[in-house]
Amino acid sequence: MLTAYLKSVGITAPGIKSWSEARTALQCPDQYILSPVDKKLETLLPANEHRRATRVTQLALSAAQQTGTQEELNQCLQIFSSCNGDLTTFNQISLALAMDGRPVSPTRFHNSVHNAPSGYWSIATQSQTASTSITAYTDSLTASLLEAIVQLNASDNKQHRDCLLVCYDEVPPQAFDSQFNATEEFACALTLSQNSNNALAKLEISVGDGSKALSTLSSDILEQLRLSNPQAIILPVLNVIANSEDKTNLYSETITLPYFEQGMNIIIRPLKHD
Amino acid sequence: MTISSSPLILSHFTVTTAAGCGNQENLDALKNGSTGLRKNNFLDAELDTWIGRVEGIEEQNLPNDLTNYQCRNNQLAYLALQQDDFSLAINNAKQNYGAHRVGIFLGTSTSGILSTELIYQTELFQSTGILPGSSHFREQHNSFSVAEFVRNLYQLKGPAQVVSTACSSSAKVFASAARYIELGLCDAAIVGGVDSLCLTTLYGFNSLELVAPDICRPADKNRNGLSIGEGAAFILLEKAERQPDQQSPVYLRGYGESSDAYHMSSPHPEGRGAFQAMQQAIERSEINSSDIDYVNLHGTATPVNDQMEDKALAQVFSLPVACSSTKGWTGHTLGAAGGVEAIYSTLCIQHNFMPQSLNTLTPDPTFTQPILEKTLSSSVHTVASNSFGFGGNNCCLILGDNIC
DSSP: OEEEEEEEEEEEBTTBOSHHHHHHHHHOGGGOOOOOOOSSOOOSSOHHHHHHSOHHHHHHHHHHGGGSOHHHHHTSEEEEEOSSOOHHHHHHHHHHHTSTTOOOOHHHHHHTSTTHHHHHHHHHHTOOSOEEEEEBTBTHHHHHHHHHHHHHHSTTOSSOOEEEEEEEEOOOOGGGTTTOOOOSOEEEEEEEESOOTTOSEEEEEEEOOSOSOOOOOSSHHHHHHHTTSGGGGGHHHHHHHHTOTTSOTTOOEEEEEOBTBTOEEEEEEEOOOO | OOOOOOOEEEEEEEEEETTEESHHHHHHHHHHTOOOOEEOOSTTOOOSSEEEOOTTSTTOOOOGGGGGGOSHHHHHHHHHHTSTTHHHHHHHHHHHHOGGGEEEEEEOSSTTHHHHHHHHTSHHHHHHOSOOGGGOIIIIISTTHHHHHHHHHTTOOSOEEEEOOGGGHHHHHHHHHHHHHHTTSOSEEEEEEEEOOOHHHHHHHHHTTOBOSSOOOTTBTTOOOBOEEOEEEEEEEEEGGGOTTOSSOOEEEEEEEEEOOSOSSSOOTTOHHHHHHHHHHHHHHTOOGGGOOEEEOOOOOOHHHHHHHHHHHHHHOSSOOEEEOOHHHHOBOGGGHHHHHHHHHHHHHHHTEEOOOTTOSSBOTTOSSOBOSSOEEOOOOEEEEEEEEGGGEEEEEEEESOOO
16 A cells, blocks of 8 residues: 545646536536637746647646745656657658658657657756656546656655646547547546645555456446546546545545556545635 | 565576577677678668668468467567577566566557558558558557567466667666566566557658768768667566576666657757766665776767767766667667667677677767777677667666676
């Protein structure tokens, strides 16, 4: 069992622009409207970098920057996670490669790397802290959550008490319709810490034995959202926290998310501070 | 929870590059100074450049139940896995520790995207604009493909992930795996990287004017860019105490990871991120910079990379340190470079030599560190291996034959 404290949540999702809006949607699903993510996303990138950054980078950064001040985030270990990376950019490059002279754009090429959002984030925040970008296909969210908590708990980490985890996936271009089904954009950022000060919840994570059913949501519309993007599988975790306001500090709930054959069990203990 | 931090050993490894298939061929090439690079003859890519193309990839047929994974990247992985009894080592680890206790941490930058690139060139795709249902995106294109292939090939059930941070990918996997083993999430880990030639990287690096028309000449005063290569490196990482009879043991002494926070495709000119990664790796290894006998440079042969790397070295090493890049043999194997060069560093330690900077005619006179112009026979105990990637993502590994 590995533990970490969840300090803050950033989220850019259909009809949701912040943790506050996510909490409302999770508390009152009847009022939630699943409308596509805004075409225009704000990021803390300088204007020229914002223009060069692709949609998937803007999506990731829009969630990441909600989780704290630049000063707080600058010292965080960083983990970026995506199932598919930037297929939109891949599609543009591959179309160019099918043309005469193969005119690949240099900016598109550097945007095509899986760690593009991580690179842009480090530029935006001027953070020189270690940053990794991982994938484990549709288990990317849980694999990266495990990676984040492992980094926080490992003895090699003497300096950093906080870790920023950013999970995002785009809607792939139409060319991929037969290959991958993600109907909505979704990005979620969590700051995780060894420190319980002002934490939203304590998380206790373990790899399962495959015996537990995967967690779902009881609301149809939220369940539709959960299934719309590989990163949206985080929603049952956020749901426990959003709906814990009338619970005591003794309350806990276990969520099981997909992680290979075994599943990942997450015991969530929401915390109160007053 | 108790944390047991025990030294990790590279108990088995295998490397396949343009310079050779398996450890012995690579070792011979390193010692003989015979490059694996050749004039570009990859598909219909009409680029005036040299490439590090691995022989025999196209002839690899994946096992019957895994034919959906058949793509250049997984064929290269499969070719490599059949060398040096590495499959036997994996199966032994599986038997000793259990399928759930063997993790997989691999790096790649472009996975098997070549398969999809080639579909885009077909008339069928150009008329429909949709990939056919038979495209095997998950098994070939997705960046996790190679880890899933290895997982399925050996029926492993442990933690798995692909790190894709461009050219530092398969160095960073050592750090991930070390932490997972320390925290008891697995007992052994298959680490390494696989990257294979594709049109995106050839034409992409060309668009950035980073590809040399000539063979790559790392650290040369007239260097003018990289030769793109492909390669596969696999290492079984486990606790040294579990392999007490290991011959010529080489340990993962430390690693350092940093970000430049400067530019997406150009390193910080003073090498600030490279410096941090090396400094951190040295601290974590609990050694002094003077304990390092040899640095296997990132050394891509682009003007900017090699210069900033030298500047970073000058900040880390108060006394000059012997340096060379081995990309003159392999080309830049991108996401596989960290793993390939970790194995080359291990071979240097085990076979007591430091390779020359192959293809370098005149070392850049502005450099502060001595570039090896000839291969030296000399005892080598501790090596630092650098890997720096797009997005300003840096990693330095330190390998050594002693623990303290």
